[in-house]
Amino acid sequence: GQSLEQPSEVTAVEGAIVQINCTYQTSGFYGLSWYQQHDGGAPTFLSYNALDGLEETGRFSSFLSRSDSYGYLLLQELQMKDSASYFCAQWNTGFQKLVFGTGTRLLVSP
Amino acid sequence: GAVVSQHPSRVICKSGTSVKIECRSLDFQATTMFWYRQFPKQSLMLMATSNEGSKATYEQGVEKDKFLINHASLTLSTLTVTSAHPEDSSFYICSARGKASGGSTDTQYFGPGTRLTVL
Numbered sequence: 001g002q003s004l005e006q007p008s009e010v011t012a013v014e015g016a017i018v019q020i021n022c023t024y025q026t027s028g029f030y031g032l033s034w035y036q037q038h039d040g041g042a043p044t045f046l047s048y049n050a051l052d053g054l055e056e057t058g059r060f061s062s063f064l065s066r067s068d069s070y071g072y073l074l075l076q077e078l079q080m081k082d083s084a085s086y087f088c089a090q091w092n093t094g095f096q097k098l099v100f101g102t103g104t105r106l107l108v109s110p
Numbered sequence: 111g112a113v114v115s116q117h118p119s120r121v122i123c124k125s126g127t128s129v130k131i132e133c134r135s136l137d138f139q140a141t142t143m144f145w146y147r148q149f150p151k152q153s154l155m156l157m158a159t160s161n162e163g164s165k166a167t168y169e170q171g172v173e174k175d176k177f178l179i180n181h182a183s184l185t186l187s188t189l190t191v192t193s194a195h196p197e198d199s200s201f202y203i204c205s206a207r208g209k210a211s212g213g214s215t216d217t218q219y220f221g222p223g224t225r226l227t228v229l
Contacts, residue, residue, distance in 0.1 A: 042203060042220040043154065087153060096159065097144065098205070098218055103153045 002026040004088050004101030011107045012078055020073045020104045022088035030091040032064050032071045033098070038084045043100075046073070046086075075106070083108045113137060114206045116221035123194055124229055131189045131224045133204030139184035140206035141216065145177075148201040148223075160187055184208075194228045201225050 004024040012018040022032065031050040035043035047055050049064035049071060061074040075082055088101040113136040123129050133143060142161050146154040158179050160166035166179035178190040187206075191198055204221040 040201075040223070040225070042222045044220070045218075095216075096142075097156055099156065100146075100154045105151070 002090060002092060002099045004090060004099065006086075006088060006101045006104045008102070009105045009107065011109065013109050014078055014080060016078050017074065017076045018078060018106065020075070020086050020106065022071045022073075022101050024069050024071075024088070024090060024101070026069075026090060026092075029066060030093070030095060032062070033089045033091075034060075034062050034073045035087045035089060035100075036084050037087065037103075043087065078108050080108050080110070082106060114140075114204065114219045114221040116202075116204055116224050118224060119222060120225045120227075122227045122229065125195050126193055128190055128192045129194055129226060131191075131202055131204070131226075133187045133189070133206065133221050135185045135206040135208060135219070138206075138208045140187075140208040141184070142207045143181055143187040144205040144207070144218075145179060145187075145189050146203045146205065148203060150201075154203060157189075191226065194226070196228045199226055199228045 006022050033048045034046040036046050037043045047062040049055050049062050054063045059076045064071040085103050085105050087103045089098050115134045117132045144159050145157045147157050148154045156169050157172045158166040158168045160179050160181040162181050162184045168174045176192055181187040201223050203223040205218050207216050207218045
């Protein structure tokens with residue numbers, strides 16, 4: 001089976017940098033994705049790491065270490081609108097379904 | 111970009127009634143559709159996966175007779191919550207996988223969700 005663990009909550013101030021970690025256990029690996037979800041909204045795709053290393057997309061970066069079964073999402077120059085829940089997610093063997101992590105609620109304060 | 115719609119966005123019903131939620135892929139054909147349920151402050155939990163024209167595959171612990179899924183076409187899937195009870199109150203999100211116009215690979219797109227409240 002698959003399980004992806006994240007811290008439940010992270011707090012930070014505007015302009016800061018925050019890192020949201022994700023550790024996973026899986027029998028197969030097909031990359032790690034990150035999604036953002038605002039309250040009452042749908043998840044929106046942020047990034048995807050298929051290989052080890054850092055992927056950068058604007059203020060957001062995502063890192064993956066397959067040997068450590070670990071990844072993180074890095075958010076820079078935090079803005080109030082970044083307050084949301086963030087989920088790592090992983091496809092199962094055969095890309096049959098996308099399994100979500102436990103989720104991290106990010107609270108950005110002024 | 112590809113769009114997935116859900117209808118209704120919000121529904122309130124009495125205990126014991128059935129509720130149908132529609133999920134449509136608006137500008138692409140979805141090879142597979144997924145239904146997730148999300149309780150407040152929790153993660154998205156996959157309920158079932160369906161392919162057009164075939165029976166849905168339900169996750170362990172999800173009652174197939176209570177959550178009826180129909181995937182009649184490549185652009186429409188429905189979830190019917192039968193004999194709903196207050197504990198079924200949740201946020202239901204559908205997702206569709208396919209190739210959007212101009213795309214080269216399958217991507218998963220999420221609908222806006224349906225908030226179900228059972229009184």
